Amino acid sequence: MIIKAEITAEDGHIYYVPGTNVGKDYQPVLMYNQKWLDEAGMKAPENLDDFVALLRYFKENDMNGNGDATDEIPMSIMADFLPYMFGPAFGLDLVSGFQADDKGNVTYAYADSENFKAYLEFLNGLYTEGLLEVEYTSLDRDQVIERISNDLTGVAFDFSWAMSMMYSNVLPYYDGTAATAFVGAAPLSGTHDGYYVGRVELGNMFGVNSSSKNIELACKFLDFAMSEPCQTMYQWGIEGESYTVDANGKKTYTVQASDNDWLQQLGINPSFVFPAQQSVVSTDALVADWHAECNAWQEQFVVDPWPFIYSTVDESEVINTYMVDIETYVNENATAFITGTKSLDNFDSYIEGLSALKLQETLDVKQKQYSRYYEALTK
Ligand SMILES: [Ca+2]
Incomplete structure (x- = not known):
C-alpha cells in the first residue's frame, strides 16, 4: 500500500515499476x-x-x-x-x-x-x-x-x-x-x-522513455524483469548451484553459497539494475541463526520513515533552495549544544534562526506533499 501511494504521481497515475528494499528488517x-x-x-x-x-x-x-x-x-x-x-x-x-x-x-x-x-x-x-x-x-x-x-x-x-x-x-x-x-x-x-x-521500501523506479521507438518491447521487458522467476533469481541465484528447493518448496542456500564473494558474482540483490524486490528470507539465510531470530523479534519496534513523495517542479525548487542550509544549521547547532561549545541558554535563538532560513515555506511544501500522499494511501 505504501509503495503504491509513493509511486502514484500527482495526477493519480502510476508510471513506473518499483525496485524495493527491505524496510522493516535488518534496520x-x-x-x-x-x-x-x-x-x-x-x-x-x-x-x-x-x-x-x-x-x-x-x-x-x-x-x-x-x-x-x-x-x-x-x-x-x-x-x-x-x-x-x-x-x-x-x-x-x-x-x-x-x-x-x-x-x-x-x-x-x-x-x-x-x-x-x-x-x-x-x-x-x-x-x-x-x-x-x-x-x-x-x-x-x-x-x-x-x-x-x-x-x-x-x-x-x-x-x-x-x-x-x-x-x-x-x-x-x-x-x-x-x-x-x-x-x-x-x-x-x-x-x-x-x-x-525503518527505511523507505521504495528503492528505485524503472520507466520507459516516451521518445523510445520500442515502448511496447521495453514494457514487456520490465514486465519480465518484475516476474516471479526473475525475482527468485535476484534473491537466490541459480537453482542447483547457489540454492536448492525441498519437497515443501522451501529454498536453502548451498554450501558453496556461503562463500559470499562467489555468491555475489551471481548478482544477488541487484540494486539499481533491475526492479528487484529484496527479500528477508534470503537475508536470514546469510546471517547467524540467533541473529535472524533477533531480527524477526525486533521488527515489531520498527516504524515507517517519512515516505518518498513525488515533488512537482515548484516544490522541488523550494526544497532544494532551503533544505541544505536548514540541515547544515541544525546539525552544526546540535553538535555545539551536545558538546557544550554553545550553551542551551541559546536554544530559543536557535529556534528563531530556523525561520530566517525559511523553515515555514519548506514546511508548507512538505504539508502539501504529505496530504497528497495521505490521500493516495487511504484511497
Ligand atoms: Ca579493562
Whole structure:
C-alpha cells in the first residue's frame, strides 16, 4: 500500500515499476555486548534511566577483565546514529526530520522547542559525564570494529546486519552463539515510547522513455524483469548451484553459497539494475541463526520513515533552495549544544534562526506533499 501511494504521481497515475528494499528488517538497531551485560548482572535496558546506569557501570568496571578498569568505552556510536538511537525516546523522528501526527499534520522535529531541547540536554549530560565520548563526531565503523575486536566497548548502534557479520564475529570470545555476541535489544523509551526508524521500501523506479521507438518491447521487458522467476533469481541465484528447493518448496542456500564473494558474482540483490524486490528470507539465510531470530523479534519496534513523495517542479525548487542550509544549521547547532561549545541558554535563538532560513515555506511544501500522499494511501 505504501509503495503504491509513493509511486502514484500527482495526477493519480502510476508510471513506473518499483525496485524495493527491505524496510522493516535488518534496520539500524541498538545492540549490547551480551557477555558484559551478563557480567554486570543486568538485562538490556528499556528506558533512558536504566541505560545511563548501565553506561556508568561499564565505565567504572573492568568489563574486559584485563586488570585495567579505565580502558572501557561504555558505548561506541557513530554520530549519524544518535538521532536513531535517542530521538524516539523524546517523541522525535530526527532521522526523517519531518514527521506527521495521526491527523496528518506535519512538523519538523528539529524545531520542536520542548522535546528537541530535552534531547540535546540529555546528550549534553552524557557528553559531560564521559559516557558519550569526546571524539564521537568523527568515529567511523572501522574504529567501532577495532574497539570491539579488542573487547573495549559494550554498546553499539548500527544496521542490524553488522550485528553478526561485522561486530560479533570480531569479538575475541565469539563462539557463534548469542551468549558471546553483540545482541540486538528493544529501543529505549523516555518521555515517549521507543521505536526504531525503518527505511523507505521504495528503492528505485524503472520507466520507459516516451521518445523510445520500442515502448511496447521495453514494457514487456520490465514486465519480465518484475516476474516471479526473475525475482527468485535476484534473491537466490541459480537453482542447483547457489540454492536448492525441498519437497515443501522451501529454498536453502548451498554450501558453496556461503562463500559470499562467489555468491555475489551471481548478482544477488541487484540494486539499481533491475526492479528487484529484496527479500528477508534470503537475508536470514546469510546471517547467524540467533541473529535472524533477533531480527524477526525486533521488527515489531520498527516504524515507517517519512515516505518518498513525488515533488512537482515548484516544490522541488523550494526544497532544494532551503533544505541544505536548514540541515547544515541544525546539525552544526546540535553538535555545539551536545558538546557544550554553545550553551542551551541559546536554544530559543536557535529556534528563531530556523525561520530566517525559511523553515515555514519548506514546511508548507512538505504539508502539501504529505496530504497528497495521505490521500493516495487511504484511497
Ligand atoms: Ca579493562
